[in-house]
Amino acid sequence: MARLPVYLRALTVLTERGVCTVSSETLALDAGVGPAMLRKDLSLLGRHGTRGVGYDVGYLVAEISRALGFAQAYGVAIVGVGNLGHALANYAGFTGRGFAVRALFDRDPTRVGELVAGVAVHHLDDLEGVLSSREVSIAVIATPASAAQQVCDRVVAAGVTGILNFAPVLLAVPVGVELRTVDLSLELQVLAFYEQRKLAGARR
């Protein structure tokens, strides 16, 4: 379920606030969903709530973390150390929650050797060699669109089984490899759509 991370974030906030117990209604409000949906989602992880009381915050955090696979730290490689690659390498949410950035790659030779967030940048040509020496199961593609498919093929051949793609193209991956694509401009376009609806509505 794609909503589990949202719950986890809300629960983390509650933990920091010192809250020990929470009802489905309160947590649902924090997560931006309906109470019924939250209960349904949580119930399919097993029975974790106490009737008449609510959910134990700490226990739920542990349970969702386990379900999301945070037991082991996943090795992550970032390909493309431009503005976006930099931002991702420094992103607190990555290193903080069970992910370890273990390798960076760029095609530009002047970038090679540079340290970003404490990790050295390697040349794209050395991708296979470096990946084979590190435990990396997830690759982040932050290259231009034109290079994305080629990079994708190479990391998959090197044994990566999860890909997070920021290039605005539809990548082809073999079955068994999980692919998620985030297109930043796509989100803006959706906003523009709503803006236009507002203008059209005002005109009518």
Next chain:
Amino acid sequence: MARLPVYLRALTVLTERGVCTVSSETLALDAGVGPAMLRKDLSLLGRHGTRGVGYDVGYLVAEISRALGFAQAYGVAIVGVGNLGHALANYAGFTGRGFAVRALFDRDPTRVGELVAGVAVHHLDDLEGVLSSREVSIAVIATPASAAQQVCDRVVAAGVTGILNFAPVLLAVPVGVELRTVDLSLELQVLAFYEQRKLAGARR
């Protein structure tokens, strides 16, 4: 519909390749959806296909662009000029497709005056004044999570009606303001979930 931008991207590729006409089956393959869904989506924009032939690429591009509101260029402000803000300001997809970055803001005084992608960085304190002098209808929030809600309230008060939020928090906005949130670490967490399922499957 959130899929229209995906179709538009696929069509742009076809245009560059010199293709004039495309069937629902081909386009659906490029966009990563089923042919039936594509036809249904397109049909609710009106009748644009030619039976027995397919769709005219150029005409479809124009039609989808219009539906997404690309007729006028939307003014965009980016708040938070860290790594992510930089990446967004330089993102080709923004300036290229009907969006104009018209203002940048940061809390850090040493950043003020800096030019990013040809636009000057203003101090966060001057947000209201600068926004009132520029046509800005969409704000991008690329600040730390702790500042996001406050920034959000201020840009909304300044007349912004669409918000694209990259801070990992659930923002509250009044009705009439469209909000979309992209949580980069959330996407990684979903990948981790699938990785864990693979491991669990192998163990069984």
Next chain:
DNA sequence: GCCTGTGAATAAATTCACAGCG
């Protein structure tokens, strides 16, 4: 009494399958 867990009901999205036009 209050809140969870869950089957049943409802709503939304997707796919099927075919009529109709070029």
Next chain:
DNA sequence: CGCTGTGAATTTATTCACAGGC
């Protein structure tokens, strides 16, 4: 004959509502 447009069927997601435990 091929491909679109679309109602009907199917699947999937969400909400309702209440039984059951604390």
